[in-house]
Amino acid sequence: MSAKAYSVIGTRPIRHDGADKVTGRALYGADFTAAGLLHGAIVRSPHAHARIKSIDTTRALAFPGVKAVVTSADFPETAERMVDLGEGDTPLSYARGNVLAIDKVLYRGHAVAAVAAASPHVAEEAAALIDVVYERLPCVLTAPEAMLESAPQLHDGKSNLASQFQHVLGDAAKGFAEADVVVEREFNTATVHQGYIEPHNATALWNNDGRVHVWCSTQGSFVVRDCTALILDIPVSRVKVTPMEIGGGFGGKIPVYLEPVAALLSKKSGRPVKIVMTRKDCFEATGPTPGSFMRVKIGATKDGRITAAQAYLAFEAGAYPGAMVGPAGMTVFAPYDIPNAVVDGFDVVVNKPSTAAYRAPGAPNAAFATESVIDELAQKLGIDPIEFRLKNAAKEGTRRVDGPKFRRIGCVEVLEAMKNHPHYSAPLGGPNRGRGVAVGFWFNVGLQSSATLNVNADGTVNLVEGSTDIGGTRTSIAMQAAEVLGIPVADVNPSVADTDSVGFTAVTGGSRTTFATGWAAYEAAQDVVRQMKQRAAKLWEVEAAAVSFDSGVFTSGGRKLTFKELADQLPATGGPVVGSATVNPRGVGGSFAGNIVDVEVDPETGKTTILRFTAVQDVGKAIHPSYVEGQMQGGSVQGIGWALNEEYFMGADGTMMNSSFLDYRMPTALDLPMIDTCIVEVANPGHPFGVRGVGEANIVPPTPAIANAIERATGVRMTRLPMSPPTVMEALWSAGN
Amino acid sequence: MPAQTHVTATINGEPVQFLCEPRQSLLECLRDILGMTGTKEGCNDGNCGSCTIVFDGRIVTSCLVLGVEARGKEISTIEGIARGNRLHPLQQAFLENAALQCGICTPGFIVAAKALLDQEPEPDEERIRFWLANNLCRCTGYDKIVRAVEQAAAVCKQEAAR
Amino acid sequence: MKWFDYECPRTVEAAVGLLSAPGRKVRALAGGTDLLVQLRAGRREADLVVDIKEIGELNELRLDSSGLTIGAAVPCYRIYNDPAICRAYPGLIDAVSLIGGTQIQGRASLGGNLANAAPSADAVPILIALGAQCLIAGPGGPRSLPVEDFCVAPGRNALAPGELLVSIHLAPPLPGSGAAYLRFIPRNEMDIAVVGAGASVVLKGNVFAAARIALASVAPVPLFVADAGDSLIGKPVDEASINAAAEIARAAAKPITDMRGTAEYRRHLCGVMTRRAIARAIARGKETN
The missing domain is CATH 3.30.465.10 (Uridine Diphospho-n-acetylenolpyruvylglucosamine Reductase; domain 3)
Structure with a gap:
């Protein structure tokens, strides 16, 4: 456990952007405006699968107030090639096709054309006047159906099974032969959405000098820059992205949808163009997380040793390849030391929106299957479910089925914290109640980050970084610089810069921001200290090596200067000090999370109420414990929503029937208890402060923990998400209740 | 272009006039015409509460009010909550409790919670959760929001006692 | 949203005049919480919106x-x-x-x-x-x-x-009368009834003197199940009477399968919610008896 004493790290300062955000002054993407601004509207496909026979824009162009209309024909002519949009190589035609459909529409809501006009209402009216003739094609909506030979093919000449993989460890057949008890079950999970409250938005100006300026809400301004440049076939140096404040992302605001379209409309109209999605657009036409079909089989000996495990994971990619089945394969058995395992993964295209990342993408699906089977095994073996997990828990040196060996991890510590938590032994206090537990893993990512620190004469520093701040990361990054500099965090003034003003920084995603950009700030602060030592040396006429720095004070011999005092001397000792650093860290530390949950199930309606919920997570080192708790609570509640009600309810024709916040049913304040948190700190040896990413692992265990609790309350094991009241009721009926 | 409608209203205690189309929501009028972008749009159909304002003494979702309906009405928005240079106890409590992450829902929550505390100084947890059920937050899981409202209630009560 | 005109009449007569405008698609606007959503989504059309809140x-x-x-x-x-x-x-x-x-x-x-x-x-x-x-x-x-x-x-x-x-x-409530409305929703707020049940009873001692029962979300229109209420009249206030009435309501329901639940589930809920609504109505009736 990390025990080092820090002065800033581990405290709970008020966030730097706080006053702006509680007064309504913070400017989010949709708040942006510019002189001469036009408003865009997108024409979207009413069909889940169709060939575009023709697009006639005549009536729309004639509508008063309309300034430009674009379709995929307005993309520059570019030969097909592979492009990297930040999540692996994709054909350029796919990247473009998801922004404006080329030849075919592959899901309902697929963008087909766009209009720019004087007002959003006029743009919307004009969009309705674009005449698109479609030849409807049969659609396919689930992975198992799409894998059939008879299934309608989405991409001409290409199988719907876009890719597959197999991980093998040991000899699964031999392992199952050694098992005394084997449990095998099939699981289905519905498509779910990130549900950020702020709709996607983008404003673009294609200036007369050929430079494109984009203002938008994104998890990664450099991803937007690079993707916009690739899709429009212009050099990245001609695109500047100014990230506005972002109203939630959870993985869904990594891809570009509107930015290239707004840019094309701006090019045609000569004016800045803003497009804001409707909520329905967000549901129908941005990337949700895959629905999945899974089969998991695990065997164990009578004394509770897991001998073998097998998983079959078929994930719906949506319209274009790229379901997050890879991470599912990496995490499916990660909490356990399993000698023999085999995992098969399938990435399958279907006529639904192209999926995107969603908080630990792929892992919650896989954990729902694995942790349900683990729970059932523990029941069959008559072993306490936490004890059973502890007996088989992964630790340093355990090899994951996909290859890597764990470095120092906190799986055991999380399970111990769960076992010792008062919640685990508290009475349930009534009938129809049950308690469930589950654990989950997310590996986290590192990736590139940059940071610059400018020292002010008053001893404060301005921190410039490129990670868009979705949840208080300005502060968690600034705290790491402040800790190094020995100054109060209020003396670090962080800002998130545009892509022209800061070094390349990858997305706010993969739980990487506090870890990697925080590390860049740490290194930039070290750079400041090095330079300041030289200034002190100059003043004191000693070698820089003779100057020490501790807790914000430079000393040499008997002389000392505080950081603030020395900052005041910079003009006289050579001018400004600017510290900068870039990192591409490899020392990323995975995070384990566990839940204890109590539910009550109404046996007459099938409705599940969450009575008590405890979230435990190994965070390495909590830089700002309040925001760490916030991540744990937020991830837990998203998991609760996923478990109980959230789903894309699809009509047979591929129409999402519940594309509103009313019918999509994310949890409201009234649906939840307080979410108790228990922070476990097993320092990550790969980070200067021991940080592990904390944003994602917390969404992994809730769905199985709740399923396991429902089983304890009702005796019925749920194998389908969501476990909505009708689904639970039908399961109770099937079980003869 | 058909004629626009002239609307006079009182917003955050100040007289305001604007021209709008009947089809424009009050939310659009606040944001696009008056530049008051503190009130946010999340769903445009009344289900997320991000656009909550006080209209004629009651909280409403301003996406479901027409701009023309504001004629002669008293309106308060997030921009009117702080007391001059001092944050309102709710705003301060949201910051101290880390009751926001992305912050997009925060103006709506603060306007709605203030309306609750203005009429009920000591709401319990259940009452707070019920009152705020029309305000969606996807980041926090509501725990810290509920605690912030509880803390603000205590502060407001102390202030009233002074 | 398409353009519409807006009028805000002060009298019923003026409102009726506007609503009768020949050749126009006119909609009355009260709270707007349904109408504005429907106009925006294109589910209803209007070229004149008549605000009736000043009458x-x-x-x-x-x-x-x-x-x-x-x-x-x-x-x-x-x-x-x-x-x-x-x-x-x-x-x-x-x-x-x-x-x-x-x-x-x-x-x-x-x-x-x-x-x-x-x-x-x-x-x-x-x-x-x-x-x-x-x-x-x-x-x-x-x-x-x-x-x-x-x-x-x-x-x-x-x-x-x-x-x-x-x-x-x-009408004014009679002595011994009680009523209740209960709905089933998957969340605890902000939801559309999967099934709703309204019940009113009038109790004379331990006997039902009158009762009316109606359901939401189980038919093309809110469903008045007269038989269910009538079945209670003259019956003792007990579980058997309530269950029998709930069964009539259940059988009368003609729900569809949609995103809010299957027909079978909804029919089942009709019985459950009717029973619970009657029980609550009885409890209230006893207070006023």
């Missing part, structure tokens, strides 16, 4: 010896903020307190909930159970209509062109 009669909320009169534009919160109405009509309060969240209740009106004619409308079953009457103005003069006859198809009501729902009237 005196439509804002009337009066409780007196003749009963309760609720102007069609009165928002929900005004109803449940009136302690005397809460005491007299707790079943009505059940419904008006759960139409939307706090913000929606600041705008949404009982009249709008009725006029929108959604099969899932929360206010309608309890209004039917309470035997409410609709008072209607129109080019042909005023008329009244029992609430159970007001909704004629999903989204369509019995108002003729030019007609306006002015108010809803409920």
